[in-house]
Amino acid sequence: MKKKIATVSLAGCFGCHMSILDIDERILDLLKVAEFDKTPVNDLKKFTQRCDIGLIEGGCCNEENVHTLQEFRKNCDLLVAVGACAIMGGLPVMRNAIMNSEDPLRECLEEAYLNSSSVYNADNDIPNDPALPLILDKVYTCPEVVKIDYQIPGCPPSGDILWRTLIALINGVPADLPYGLIRYD
Amino acid sequence: MKTADICFHLKCDMEKSAKSVVASVCKKFDHDGIRIIDILREVQKRLGCINGDTMELLADELSSHRVEIEGLVSFYSFFSEEPKGNITIRLCDDIIDRFAGVKEIAGVFTDELGISMNETTADGIFSLEYTPCIGMSDQAPAALINDVVATNLTPRSARTLARNLKKNHDPSKLVKKRGDGNNAGRLINAMVRNNIRRKGEVLFADRISSGAGLRAALKRKPDEVIQDVRDSGLRGRGGAGFSTGLKWDLAARADAKERYVICNADEGEPGTFKDRVLLTERADLMFEGMTIAAYAIGSKKGILYLRAEYEYLLPYLESVLGKRRKAGRLGKNISGKKGFTFEIRIQLGAGAYICGEESSLISSCEGLRGEPKNRPPFPVEKGYLGHPTIVNNVETFCCAARILDKGAHWFSAIGTDESRGTKLLSIAGDCSKPGIYEMPFGMKVSDVLDMAGAEDPAIVQVGGASGEMIGRTAFNRRICFEDLPTGGSFMTFSSNRNVLSIVDYFLEFFIHESCGYCTPCRVGNVFLRERIQKVMNGFAEEADLEYLKDLSTTIMMTSRCGLGNTSPKPVVSSIAHFPIVYASLTRESTQGFQASFDIQSALAESRRIARRQSMIYDPVYGESSE
Numbered sequence: 007m008k009k010k011i012a013t014v015s016l017a018g019c020f021g022c023h024m025s026i027l028d029i030d031e032r033i034l035d036l037l038k039v040a041e042f043d044k045t046p047v048n049d050l051k052k053f054t055q056r057c058d059i060g061l062i063e064g065g066c067c068n069e070e071n072v073h074t075l076q077e078f079r080k081n082c083d084l085l086v087a088v089g090a091c092a093i094m095g096g097l098p099v100m101r102n103a104i105m106n107s108e109d110p111l112r113e114c115l116e117e118a119y120l121n122s123s124s125v126y127n128a129d130n131d132i133p134n135d136p137a138l139p140l141i142l143d144k145v146y147t148c149p150e151v152v153k154i155d156y157q158i159p160g161c162p163p164s165g166d167i168l169w170r171t172l173i174a175l176i177n178g179v180p181a182d183l184p185y186g187l188i189r190y191d
Numbered sequence: 192m193k194t195a196d197i198c199f200h201l202k203c204d205m206e207k208s209a210k211s212v213v214a215s216v217c218k219k220f221d222h223d224g225i226r227i228i229d230i231l232r233e234v235q236k237r238l239g240c241i242n243g244d245t246m247e248l249l250a251d252e253l254s255s256h257r258v259e260i261e262g263l264v265s266f267y268s269f270f271s272e273e274p275k276g277n278i279t280i281r282l283c284d285d286i287i288d289r290f291a292g293v294k295e296i297a298g299v300f301t302d303e304l305g306i307s308m309n310e311t312t313a314d315g316i317f318s319l320e321y322t323p324c325i326g327m328s329d330q331a332p333a334a335l336i337n338d339v340v341a342t343n344l345t346p347r348s349a350r351t352l353a354r355n356l357k358k359n360h361d362p363s364k365l366v367k368k369r370g371d372g373n374n375a376g377r378l379i380n381a382m383v384r385n386n387i388r389r390k391g392e393v394l395f396a397d398r399i400s401s402g403a404g405l406r407a408a409l410k411r412k413p414d415e416v417i418q419d420v421r422d423s424g425l426r427g428r429g430g431a432g433f434s435t436g437l438k439w440d441l442a443a444r445a446d447a448k449e450r451y452v453i454c455n456a457d458e459g460e461p462g463t464f465k466d467r468v469l470l471t472e473r474a475d476l477m478f479e480g481m482t483i484a485a486y487a488i489g490s491k492k493g494i495l496y497l498r499a500e501y502e503y504l505l506p507y508l509e510s511v512l513g514k515r516r517k518a519g520r521l522g523k524n525i526s527g528k529k530g531f532t533f534e535i536r537i538q539l540g541a542g543a544y545i546c547g548e549e550s551s552l553i554s555s556c557e558g559l560r561g562e563p564k565n566r567p568p569f570p571v572e573k574g575y576l577g578h579p580t581i582v583n584n585v586e587t588f589c590c591a592a593r594i595l596d597k598g599a600h601w602f603s604a605i606g607t608d609e610s611r612g613t614k615l616l617s618i619a620g621d622c623s624k625p626g627i628y629e630m631p632f633g634m635k636v637s638d639v640l641d642m643a644g645a646e647d648p649a650i651v652q653v654g655g656a657s658g659e660m661i662g663r664t665a666f667n668r669r670i671c672f673e674d675l676p677t678g679g680s681f682m683t684f685s686s687n688r689n690v691l692s693i694v695d696y697f698l699e700f701f702i703h704e705s706c707g708y709c710t711p712c713r714v715g716n717v718f719l720r721e722r723i724q725k726v727m728n729g730f731a732e733e734a735d736l737e738y739l740k741d742l743s744t745t746i747m748m749t750s751r752c753g754l755g756n757t758s759p760k761p762v763v764s765s766i767a768h769f770p771i772v773y774a775s776l777t778r779e780s781t782q783g784f785q786a787s788f789d790i791q792s793a794l795a796e797s798r799r800i801a802r803r804q805s806m807i808y809d810p811v812y813g814e815s816s817e
Contacts, residue, residue, distance in 0.1 A: 069790070069806075069807050069808060072790055072793075073807050073808075076784060079783045080782055080783075085783075109796075111796045112800055134801050136803060136806070137806075139806070140794050140797040140798065140803075140805050140806075142793045142794065143792070143795070143797065146788065146793070150785060150787070150788055151784070151785055151788045152783055153780070153784075153785065
């Protein structure tokens with residue numbers, strides 16, 4: 007039976023998903039042993055079946071991220087946090103540094119939509135359409151919200167790392183990740 | 192004069208005064224960089240702070256660099272860059288004091304002085320702050336007001352005390368009722384009580400003839416003295432329990448011209464106060480032990496490292512040294528022994544727990560930040576200023592003097608196979624008779640508890656913050672190096688105390704006292720505390736306990752010195768001895784979600800700002816709700 011793989015980008019930049027595409031023609035080999043379920047790669051919006059592996063890019067900055075991550079936890083046997091944002095919050099988590107404020111979240115929104123020198127906002131509005139998911143009080147990393155089975159660091163991790171990781175997970179053996187692949191300085 | 196002029200002149204005056212103070216203090220200590228802790232102590236006292244300008248002046252005078260001075264000022268908690276009041280009130284924030292109601296006492300002081308904790312009054316007279324254990328756990332809650340100790344505080348006595356201080360601005364007038372023994376003497380003049388509850392035959396024997404140990408030692412050859420100490424089976428009383436004779440032997444054998452004897456009186460382990468009582472009642476015996484050690488290893492100079500919190504003992508200790516000099520027991524040709532010269536100076540600390548660790552203590556004596564040194568080389572090979580150095584606890588030196596007086600076999604006949612002699616316990620907590628107990632090694636915990644009149648004992652912490660926490664099932668264990676070692680601290684807690692709040696306190700203490708040099712200790716203890724608080728808040732699960740154990744092992748194995756090697760012990764031992772407490776607070780999470788993540792509180796602010804409910808998590812809007 008082919009393994010089922012789901013992927014998602016939460017509060018990330020899709021850079022990690024670019025790395026998924028960076029496995030290049032090996033994707034054909036991958037599809038011999040696995041199939042994609044919910045993922046931006048095939049644009050499937052909902053889970054159609056239980057999956058073996060879920061790859062998570064990005065942390066949680068709003069309620070929709072949390073909801074999606076919880077759905078992934080419910081529907082996947084293994085969850086892999088891929089990249090710096092999923093593991094540690096990455097760039098979005100910088101807003102957690104607004105701490106010495108009476109009202110940190112408001113300060114964050116005002117900086118982003120009103121006060122920052124690069125903002126052009128003729129209406130002087132902070133977006134608040136009912137269809138927009140509510141933003142969280144701060145950015146949460148994936149391991150803070152659900153249990154994560156594996157973490158792959160990197161910004162982004164390369165296609166080679168993802169390839170080796172996926173193959174190892176599919177075959178149920180430890181991943182062979184040479185030092186050169188996982189050093190980032 | 193215009194205001195600006197006045198300000199200008201005022202500033203000039205202050206600059207001038209800072210300059211003259213720094214110059215005169217540096218002169219007093221011969222511009223000796225090694226004595227910089229003393230220099231900084233005096234500058235702090237006279238100027239109320241050591242700010243950037245003062246640091247520059249000091250650096251100039253001592254041919255040092257500002258960053259070096261700043262490193263010291265920021266390291267020791269008794270130094271301050273911000274101006275402190277003339278009178279600094281330090282409330283002891285130990286766990287024993289917390290349970291004894293130090294928060295209420297703090298409330299009285301903040302109320303009377305009109306400031307919060309860590310603040311200074313506008314007139315620059317009073318500063319109010321918390322400080323870790325000041326060695327008065329048997330008379331908690333206690334406070335240090337400059338160098339005056341106030342004990343057994345109640346809200347009422349604290350209010351009287353604060354009002355007196357406001358009236359006459361003189362801490363020394365606070366001592367109305369003096370303590371017992373030498374505490375009542377003119378030189379100590381403190382309300383501290385010794386609370387010696389049980390006297391043994393070694394340290395608190397009624398008749399100890401002064402000088403007998405030294406006389407006996409000088410009749411023998413140095414290596415015979417060392418052999419005596421080895422034969423007695425004496426092990427270090429600070430807690431680690433290294434063989435004293437072996438330590439002396441190693442230092443004596445090291446190839447060097449100079450050797451040093453250091454006495455560790457930096458009694459900072461929370462709940463330990465036995466050295467305070469020895470320093471009060473057995474100072475002469477301690478100095479005698481140091482002199483014997485000097486004779487044995489061939490040392491000419493000794494240092495007593497006295498913690499800053501015990502500064503009130505300094506005049507008395509200096510007078511004891513003076514008497515010994517007069518009696519020919521210090522100085523040249525001691526007790527008529529040609530060529531045996533030994534002198535002792537007292538080095539005051541400046542508020543740093545880590546300096547109780549021997550290599551940090553040596554760093555501090557050398558005028559450096561109290562950071563541990565790499566080992567090897569061990570201090571017995573390369574210690575103070577690179578010379579072979581022995582560092583022993585106050586109690587160890589007292590024991591050594593007694594051993595030379597009464598003989599190795601007399602001493603080794605007391606105690607257990609691997610722990611010879613008697614041990615001083617400082618017992619505090621929920622018991623009717625807190626204080627000092629001298630008892631032979633090998634006493635059962637339950638017997639100790641009975642003796643101290645422990646009320647409903649449920650948790651016993653043996654060996655201070657870095658010791659072991661045991662529960663009722665382990666009360667038949669024995670106090671000795673083979674089983675439950677302790678440097679002297681023995682805290683008992685009744686069944687209505689929360690195990691985890693005690694563990695949390697100890698971690699808070701270690702986070703504050705870590706010198707920050709190595710990562711496992713600096714960062715690891717913070718992570719331990721976060722996880723312990725997760726347990727306290729009921730968000731933890733089994734896996735968190737595994738994490739705590741794993742991380743504890745890592746910290747203990749990879750830290751640079753004894754602080755990190757032992758700081759996780761309260762965590763590890765409480766998990767081992769109080770499994771039911773932990774089990775009742777942990778739960779299995781559902782669906783692989785983290786119990787500690789609460790979506791409702793994460794959304795609260797957002798709902799308020801957006802003035803709308805969640806489409807996903809608020810059931811009112813419902814369709815896709817959880």
